[in-house]
Amino acid sequence: MIYLKKINKNILYMKTMLISKFKSILKRLWFRPLVVIPTIMRKLPVSWISDKSFIIIDYFCSMNRVINLKAPKTFNEKIQWLKLNIRNQDLSKYVDKYDVKKIISEKTGKDKIIPTIGVWDDVEDIDFDMLPKQFVIKCTHDSGSVIICEDKSSLDIFSMKKKLKKYLNRNFYKYSREYIYKDIKPRIIAEKYIKPFNGNELKDYKFFCFDAKVKYIQVDIGRFSNHHKNFYDTNFNLLPFTYEKKPIYHGKAEKPDNLKEMIKCAELLSKGFPFVRVDLYTTGEQIYFGELTFTPSGGRAYFTPKKYDLILGESIKLNNIKKVMDQYD
Numbered sequence: 565m566i567y568l569k570k571i572n573k574n575i576l577y578m579k580t581m582l583i584s585k586f587k588s589i590l591k592r593l594w595f596r597p598l599v600v601i602p603t604i605m606r607k608l609p610v611s612w613i614s615d616k617s618f619i620i621i622d623y624f625c626s627m628n629r630v631i632n633l634k635a636p637k638t639f640n641e642k643i644q645w646l647k648l649n650i651r652n653q654d655l656s657k658y659v660d661k662y663d664v665k666k667i668i669s670e671k672t673g674k675d676k677i678i679p680t681i682g683v684w685d686d687v688e689d690i691d692f693d694m695l696p697k698q699f700v701i702k703c704t705h706d707s708g709s710v711i712i713c714e715d716k717s718s719l720d721i722f723s724m725k726k727k728l729k730k731y732l733n734r735n736f737y738k739y740s741r742e743y744i745y746k747d748i749k750p751r752i753i754a755e756k757y758i759k760p761f762n763g764n765e766l767k768d769y770k771f772f773c774f775d776a777k778v779k780y781i782q783v784d785i786g787r788f789s790n791h792h793k794n795f796y797d798t799n800f801n802l803l804p805f806t807y808e809k810k811p812i813y814h815g816k817a818e819k820p821d822n823l824k825e826m827i828k829c830a831e832l833l834s835k836g837f838p839f840v841r842v843d844l845y846t847t848g849e850q851i852y853f854g855e856l857t858f859t860p861s862g863g864r865a866y867f868t869p870k871k872y873d874l875i876l877g878e879s880i881k882l883n884n885i886k887k888v889m890d891q892y893d
Contacts, residue, residue, distance in 0.1 A: 599625060599626070601621060601625045602621070602622045602625050602626065605618060605621065605622070606738060606739055610737075610738055615647075615648060615741040615743070616633070616648060618741050619631070619633075619644050619647065619648065619740075619741055619863075620633070622740065622741075622864070623640075623644060623863070623864065626864045627640065627864060627866075631644060633645055633648070636877070636882070637874060637877055637878075638873040638874050638876075638877040639865070639867070639872075639873050639874075639876035639877040639880065640861075640863045640864060640865055640873055640877075641863075641877065642839075642877050642880040642882060643839075643859050643860065643862075643863035643880075644863040645882060646838070646839070646858065646859070646880075646882075647740075647741060647742055647743060647859055647862075647863060648743075650743070650744065650858070651743055653743075653744070653746070653747060655744045655858070656744050656745070656746070656747060656748050658744075658856050658858075659744055659745060659748070659855070659856060659857070659858065660704050660705065660748050660749075661702065661703075661704040661705075661753060661855060662680070662683055662704045662751060662753050663704075664855070664856060665677050665680070665853075668833065668853045671832060671833060672829060672832065672833065672853070675850070676829065676851055676852060676853045677852070677853060678700075678755045678756055678758060678845075678852050678853070679755065679756040680753060680754070680755055680756075681695065681696070681699055681754040681755060681756060682694075682695075682753070682754045683704070683751055683752070683753050683754075684751065684752045685749075685750075685751055685752075686732075686752075687725045687728045687729050687732070687752065688725075690725075690752065690754075692716075692719075692721055695713075695716060695754060696716070696756075696757075697715065697716050697717070698713060698714055698715070698716070698757035699713050699716075699754050699755065699756065699757050700712050700713070700754070700755045700756075700757055700758075701713065701724070701728070701752065701753070701754045701755075702731075702752070702753060702755075703728070703731045703732060703734075703750060703751065703752055703753075704748070704749075704750070704751040704752070704753050705734075705736070705745065705748040705749065705750045705751065706731060706734050706736055706745075706750075707736070707857075709727075709728070709731035709734075711724060711727065711728075712757070713757070714757070728752055732750045732752070733750075734750075736862075739862075740859075740862035740863075740864075742859050742862060744858065744859075758845060758847060758852060759847065760847070766845055766847075767783060767784070767785070767818075767845070767846075768784065768843050768844065768845050768854050769781055769782075769783055769820065769826060769843070769844050769845070769846065770782035770783075770784075770841050770842070770843050770857075771826070771827065771830035771834075771841065771842045771843075771844065772839075772841055772876070773830055773831060773833075773834035773837070773839065773840050773841070773842055774838070774839055774879040774880060774881075775837075775838060775839075775881060776831050776834045776835045776836070776837070777831060778798055778827045778830050778831055778834075779797075779798070779879055780795050780796070780797070780803070780876070781795065781796045781797070781798070781800070782794070782795055782841075783795075783796065783817060785817060792806075793806045793807060793808060794806070794817060796817075798827060800819040800823060802817075804869075805867060805868060805869060805872040806867075806868050807861070807865045807866055807867045807868065807872075808861060808865055808866060820846045820848070821848060822846055822848070822849070822851060825851060826844050826846060826851055829842075829844060829851055829853075830842040830844060833853075833856065837858070838880055838881055838882065839858070839879075839880045840856055840857065840858050841856070841857040841858075841860055842856060843855045843856070843857065
């Protein structure tokens with residue numbers, strides 16, 4: 565009898581979850597009915613839709629406006645233009661989270677590299693018993709797959725494996741036609757856990773670099789709860805805009821003591837590119853490299869106020885693209 569009650573309880577729970585999920589989908593479709601179109605396109609074979617056609621349709625469905633690829637003006641339009649025109653696979657090593665370490669090490673020194681614990685092709689190859697008490701694990705070919713383990717004794721290994729298997733199957737080229745991700749080998753990397761200098765979460769500082777000059781610094785506050793996105797100038801003055809529909813945090817954000825050194829490092833790593841976002845961490849004394857991003861938000865970032873889409877776009881000089889393409893041909 566108790567067993568039957570347990571089964572009924574599980575069935576009821578599953579029904580509740582399915583109804584909740586169904587309502588969520590209907591709500592999205594009601595307010596943004598076009599979002600279903602890119603989802604369908606991603607299910608189709610890549611060869612059925614050209615990259616240009618995909619980007620035009622996806623942009624319209626995501627941003628609710630027509631993209632101007634002939635004479636792009638906004639930040640998002642120019643990122644989309646770069647996605648279509650930078651086609652050299654040699655750039656893939658700059659976004660592969662394992663391969664890029666060698667490049668960064670040669671440019672800035674090994675002290676900027678977070679130590680690697682291990683790299684695996686398959687989740688089942690990971691020996692969790694050999695991992696330290698604290699570590700960070702993620703995929704090398706995507707974005708957003710970071711899992712932070714602060715105490716291995718409370719780690720749900722089954723759940724972690726499930727997530728990593730899902731992440732390994734993601735293909736950013738198929739998702740938003742970001743060509744430089746097309747042929748990156750999906751792998752899993754575990755890294756040393758870096759302790760934050762202020763006792764809270766470790767902040768990553770994202771430096772928006774235009775022709776090797778930092779113009780904006782993005783700081784994410786409360787990434788895992790009550791997420792805010794702030795933008796600062798190079799003197800760490802708060803700027804009146806945000807994006808990805810995240811609010812501005814008006815409390816006191818801590819300015820890194822080594823900000824000037826971080827800016828210098830970001831500009832060094834951004835040389836040769838019309839635009840790249842350089843992500844760095846700091847412990848207060850030591851700077852660590854995070855990643856390079858050439859296409860933030862896949863070129864579909866919601867700016868608030870909207871005029872900053874145009875303001876940031878003015879800093880990307882597309883006439884410099886030939887220099888980049890010649891450099892890697």
